[in-house]
Structure formats: structure tokens, C-alpha cells
Amino acid sequence: MNSPASLQFLGAAGTVTGSRYLLETNGRRVLIDCGLFQGYKQLRDRNRAAFPVPPETIDTVLLTHAHLDHSGYIPALVRNGFRGKVICTPATAELCSLLLPDSGHLQEEEARFAKKRGYSKHADPQPLYTLEDAKASLEHIATQDFDKEFEVGRGIRARFLHAGHLLGAAQIRVDIAGTTVHFSGDIGRAQDPLMRPPLPLAEADILVCESTYGNRKHRRIDAEAELAPVIRRVAGRGGVIVIPAFAVGRAQGIMLQIARLRQRDEIPAVPVFLNSPMAINATDIYHRFHDEHHVSVEECRAMYSIATLVRSVEESKALNLRRGPMIIVSASGMLTGGRVLHHLQAFGSDARNAILLSGFQAGGTRGAALAAGADHLRMFGQDVPIRAEVVQLESFSGHADADEILDWMRNARRAPAMTYLTHGELDSADTLRGRINRELKWQARVPEHLERIDLEQPA
Numbered sequence: 001m002n003s004p005a006s007l008q009f010l011g012a013a014g015t016v017t018g019s020r021y022l023l024e025t026n027g028r029r030v031l032i033d034c035g036l037f038q039g040y041k042q043l044r045d046r047n048r049a050a051f052p053v054p055p056e057t058i059d060t061v062l063l064t065h066a067h068l069d070h071s072g073y074i075p076a077l078v079r080n081g082f083r084g085k086v087i088c089t090p091a092t093a094e095l096c097s098l099l100l101p102d103s104g105h106l107q108e109e110e111a112r113f114a115k116k117r118g119y120s121k122h123a124d125p126q127p128l129y130t131l132e133d134a135k136a137s138l139e140h141i142a143t144q145d146f147d148k149e150f151e152v153g154r155g156i157r158a159r160f161l162h163a164g165h166l167l168g169a170a171q172i173r174v175d176i177a178g179t180t181v182h183f184s185g186d187i188g189r190a191q192d193p194l195m196r197p198p199l200p201l202a203e204a205d206i207l208v209c210e211s212t213y214g215n216r217k218h219r220r221i222d223a224e225a226e227l228a229p230v231i232r233r234v235a236g237r238g239g240v241i242v243i244p245a246f247a248v249g250r251a252q253g254i255m256l257q258i259a260r261l262r263q264r265d266e267i268p269a270v271p272v273f274l275n276s277p278m279a280i281n282a283t284d285i286y287h288r289f290h291d292e293h294h295v296s297v298e299e300c301r302a303m304y305s306i307a308t309l310v311r312s313v314e315e316s317k318a319l320n321l322r323r324g325p326m327i328i329v330s331a332s333g334m335l336t337g338g339r340v341l342h343h344l345q346a347f348g349s350d351a352r353n354a355i356l357l358s359g360f361q362a363g364g365t366r367g368a369a370l371a372a373g374a375d376h377l378r379m380f381g382q383d384v385p386i387r388a389e390v391v392q393l394e395s396f397s398g399h400a401d402a403d404e405i406l407d408w409m410r411n412a413r414r415a416p417a418m419t420y421l422t423h424g425e426l427d428s429a430d431t432l433r434g435r436i437n438r439e440l441k442w443q444a445r446v447p448e449h450l451e452r453i454d455l456e457q458p459a
Contacts, residue, residue: 012069038364051077075134205416254329255272273329
């Protein structure tokens with residue numbers, strides 16, 4: 001007997017991380033995204049809980065893009081029994097080969113540090129997964145090009161469509177048991193200095209759409225015009241500018257803007273350091289996928305030429321002994337880990353310095369605390385005072401804002417039977433829901449965590 005097709009929200013429902021959506025029909029299970037929960041501890045604890053369905057019963061994972069809140073649980077899924085393919089675009093596959101091993105390494109490093117300092121409640125803290133787990137999971141990755149329909153399983157076909165946002169990022173259109181379900185992934189901006197715009201939304205029966213900035217509008221300000229005066233001001237007082245940046249996507253955008261400003265002599269020629277081996281390697285990948293972004297070969301080279309590329313741990317530590325003025329671009333973007341924390345520890349207490357937040361800061365992260373005005377951050381088992389100037393840059397987001405999401409939706413020739421708003425904090429998701437109801441006259445709502453719906457009777 002055939003079972004009805006269903007969709008279950010295993011993550012990103014009422015929160016901005018942990019994207020995981022399960023499609024089922026006729027005994028087959030397809031997972032759309034397999035992300036980590038980040039931010040608040042009660043969300044991070046979900047990463048340690050048993051996966052809602054046995055991993056070995058999942059046939060295929062379809063991946064929208066490489067950011068860890070969409071891909072970062074894949075090594076744990078494989079270690080715990082998943083044996084199928086993780087299908088994504090070629091650029092996403094290359095970026096995952098950087099991001100996932102790095103994530104495994106950081107998980108091990110944090111567990112070792114917690115054990116050494118004794119600030120974990122567990123006597124023997126263990127990483128969620130290891131570097132070797134992450135490397136093993138890469139063997140399951142297979143690629144499909146954009147705009148080509150492919151079979152996922154009996155009665156299930158899919159297609160990747162350009163989403164902007166990040167190199168390789170895709171919207172995923174799935175035809176399952178006669179129903180078209182469209183997953184937005186993370187939608188990029190129509191006018192982005194780095195990435196090409198997302199493909200407009202086509203008609204679909206069910207739409208699952210991100211709502212990261214569902215309650216906000218990005219300021220219409222040029223990124224260089226926003227960045228230049230901050231650099232001039234802090235450099236003028238001899239300060240150090242620390243820019244936490246996602247190694248994939250954000251770091252490249254920031255380096256591009258700094259290079260353009262330097263070329264026009266709009267900022268002083270202070271030393272610039274790109275302290276993220278992953279960001280350095282990711283920039284190489286941007287060279288190879290020029291058709292997905294606006295940046296010329298010459299400008300890609302310029303992004304390298306202005307900066308000292310910091311690869312080793314010893315070189316990273318040496319930066320903390322230098323004096324300003326200088327600029328350090330380092331991961332992670334929400335201050336959840338990585339080398340940037342050591343730079344904050346070294347430079348955060350000096351009022352001459354500045355910390356530039358360059359993107360969305362999920363609730364419960366150190367980045368969100370800084371954006372809200374925190375005067376100290378908990379790092380490495382101690383409270384680090386923050387006296388440096390904190391600047392929230394508003395022009396660097398890779399996510400569409402509420403107006404841009406609505407404009408993207410308006411391209412559809414007919415309304416979906418239901419639009420589910422995910423991957424946003426509750427206020428963002430619900431605010432966007434209200435605008436969709438009023439302005440588009442579409443049915444929309446925010447699903448509950450672990451809610452399951454019958455695709456033949458969406459409600």
C-alpha cells in the first residue's frame with residue numbers, strides 16, 4: 001500500500017539554524033539539507049540528540065549550499081549510519097571539502113580545550129564528530145549541475161536552481177508524488193557586489209522559504225561607502241580592526257571591497273591580514289567558478305595582492321603581538337569559534353581598536369551579544385572585557401531582506417497552496433508571514449519543530 005507523500009521539519013523551524021527537511025513517499029526518504037544548530041545552548045543540544053529518524057533509513061541528502069547551518073551535520077549523519085549520496089552543485093561540493101573537515105577539526109579542538117580547562121560538565125567531553133568523520137563523509141558527495149532535472153528515487157525528481165547568496169548555492173525544486181515542493185535555500189540579493197542574483201521563483205504547490213531577514217530591510221548603502229570611514233577613523237588612531245567573517249562568501253566580499261578602496265586611495269595603506277586558511281582556499285575556488293559571480297579575474301587577484309595570507313598557527317599567534325594600525329579578517333563570522341576569538345582576546349579590551357560585524361548574528365552567539373552592546377565576552381573559560389568600538393556593517397549581507405524576498409515571490413504565476421517560513425528567528429518569520437498574507441494574498445505560516453504535513457493536504 002502506497003503511503004501519502006509527506007514533509008517534516010526536522011530543523012530551522014522557529015530558528016535561523018539547523019536546516020533539515022525530510023520528504024517521504026512510498027518508503028523512500030530524502031533529506032533536504034543537513035545543518036548544524038547554532039546559537040542558543042538549547043538549540044545546540046539538538047545536535048547531540050538522536051536524529052529524529054534513523055540515519056540508515058534516509059536514501060539521499062540534497063544540499064542547498066555549503067554553510068554549516070545547512071551542511072554541518074553531514075559527518076555525524078554518515079558516522080551514525082547514513083549510506084546514501086549527498087547531492088549538491090559542483091561548487092558546493094568543493095566548498096564542503098573545506099568546511100566539513102575544518103568543522104571536525106574545531107570540534108576536536110574545543111573538546112580538548114574543555115577537558116584541559118575543566119569547564120565542561122562532562123568528565124571526558126567528546127566532539128560531535130571528528131576530522132576523520134568529516135573526511136569520510138566527503139566520499140558520499142555527488143554533484144549535479146544547475147538547471148538539469150535528475151532522478152532522486154522512484155517518484156522523486158529534483159532540480160538545482162541558482163540562489164545567489166554563495167558560490168554553488170541552490171534553490172531546490174522537488175517533484176514528489178505529483179506535488180512540486182520548492183525549497184528556497186538561502187536567497188541572495190538582487191543587487192550583490194559579489195554574487196549573481198537568484199533565479200526568480202516559478203510556480204510551485206508548496207514553498208519552503210527562508211526568513212532570516214523577514215522583519216528587516218537592508219539599508220540602501222554602498223558597501224565601500226560604509227566601510228571606508230570606519231577604516232580611516234580607526235587607522236587614524238593607530239587601532240587594530242578585527243573583522244570576523246564567514247570564511248566562505250563573506251571574507252571574499254570584504255577583501256574585494258578593501259581592495260577596491262585601496263586601489264582608489266580612499267583608505268590608508270595599512271597592513272591587511274587574511275587569517276583563515278579556509279578563506280584563502282575558498283578564494284581559489286571563486287577563481288574557478290567565475291560564471292557564478294561578478295568578480296573579474298583581475299579583481300580576484302587584487303583580493304590576494306593587498307593582504308598577507310596567514311596560514312600557520314604560529315603566524316596567527318604572532319599577529320596578536322603586533323601593534324596597529326592593521327586590519328585582520330578572520331573566521332568565524334558569528335564568533336562561535338576559530339582564530340578570530342584569539343584576536344578578540346588580544347585586541348578587544350583596547351578602546352583604540354574596532355570590531356566590525358559583517359553579517360547576520362544568530363541569537364545566542366557571541367556576535368549577537370556584541371551587536372546588542374555586551375561589554376564582555378565569555379571565551380576560553382574566562383570573561384574577556386570588550387572596550388573596542390563595535391560596528392555593525394549593514395551592507396554586506398548575503399541574504400535577501402523582506403522586500404527582496406517578496407519581490408522574488410511575486411514572479412510566481414500562481415500562489416503556492418501553502419508557504420512555510422523557516423530559517424528565521426520567530427519574530428522574523430512571523431513578520432514575513434504577515435506581509436505575505438497581506439501583500440500577496442498567499443497562505444503562509446511558520447511550522448513547528450518536528451511538524452509533519454501531508455503534501456496532498458497542506459495546511
